[in-house]
Amino acid sequence: xxxxxxxxxxxxxxxxxxxxxxxxxxxxxxxxxxxxxxxxxxxxxxxxxxxxxxxxxxxxxxxxxxxxxxxxxxxxxxxxxxxxxxxxxxxxxxxxxxxxxxxxxxxxxxxxxxxxxxxxxxxxxxxxxxxxxxxxxxxxxxxxxxxxxxxxxxxxxxxxxxxxxxxxxxxxxxxxxxxxxxxxxxxxxxxxxxxxxxxxxxxxxxxxxxxxxxxxxxxxxxxxxxxxxxxxxxxxxxxxxxxxxxxxxxxxxxxxxxxxxxx
Numbered sequence: 523x524x525x526x527x528x529x530x531x532x533x534x535x536x537x538x539x540x541x542x543x544x545x546x547x548x549x550x551x552x553x554x555x556x557x558x559x560x561x562x563x564x565x566x567x568x569x570x571x572x573x574x575x576x577x578x579x580x581x582x583x584x585x586x587x588x589x590x591x592x593x594x595x596x597x598x599x600x601x602x603x604x605x606x607x608x609x610x611x612x613x614x615x616x617x618x619x620x621x622x623x624x625x626x627x628x629x630x631x632x633x634x635x636x637x638x639x640x641x642x643x644x645x646x647x648x649x650x651x652x653x654x655x656x657x658x659x660x661x662x663x664x665x666x667x668x669x670x671x672x673x674x675x676x677x678x679x680x681x682x683x684x685x686x687x688x689x690x691x692x693x694x695x696x697x698x699x700x701x702x703x704x705x706x707x708x709x710x711x712x713x714x715x716x717x718x719x720x721x722x723x724x725x726x727x728x729x730x731x732x733x734x735x736x737x738x739x740x741x742x743x744x745x746x747x748x749x750x751x752x753x754x755x756x757x758x759x760x761x762x763x764x765x766x767x768x769x770x771x772x773x774x775x776x777x778x779x780x781x782x783x784x785x
Contacts, residue, residue, distance in 0.1 A: 652690020
């Protein structure tokens with residue numbers, strides 16, 4: 523990207539981070555060092571992780587010192603300073619006399635946004651993925667299932683000229699892709715619920731079943747990411763009253779709400 527900037531004699535003035543994952547904000551450090559006056563925009567939630575990337579692997583380990591396998595450039599970008607913290611609501615944003623629209627799209631992360639450019643192109647971040655990603659990953663990384671579905675439905679309602687998916691390129695329509703995402707989410711939720719219906723199930727067992735069902739690689743990083751996604755589905759099922767959480771003999775158990783709990 524910097525090569526294109528130099529070849530065209532551009533002067534970058536701002537970076538808008540849709541969210542704090544390293545593949546989306548990892549370039550901040552380079553550009554902020556090379557162009558000291560550049561402005562970096564992000565929402566407050568995402569700002570914490572952008573400025574202190576150690577928080578990412580820390581959260582995956584529930585606040586404990588992260589596993590060594592999680593201390594890598596894919597989960598922990600170089601730190602950068604967010605100069606402009608965005609309020610977390612849909613609003614217009616003026617940068618250099620150009621009007622952009624901030625669109626809240628939580629689900630993949632809690633504070634993710636999309637950006638509508640002056641030419642009415644919506645950059646969706648990781649709110650939705652292209653077909654190649656869907657084929658490669660049987661389970662999608664969303665940390666809040668209810669908000670993910672809301673964001674997908676919101677994308678369907680927005681009136682723009684086109685969309686740019688970070689993992690999927692430019693699209694003129696998202697309707698079919700949104701429908702496919704919603705089907706995949708329901709398929710994953712149903713599979714997890716099936717493991718719980720007949721008997722109490724531990725979180726470790728659910729993660730194991732999901733990794734096996736969706737052919738997820740057996741390594742620490744993939745296990746950690748899958749655990750986070752499974753937790754988000756458990757919370758979704760808990761909030762809808764379909765499952766309950768109990769601790770039995772020191773083991774966290776997920777039970778279907780129809781199961782009797784002995785005193």
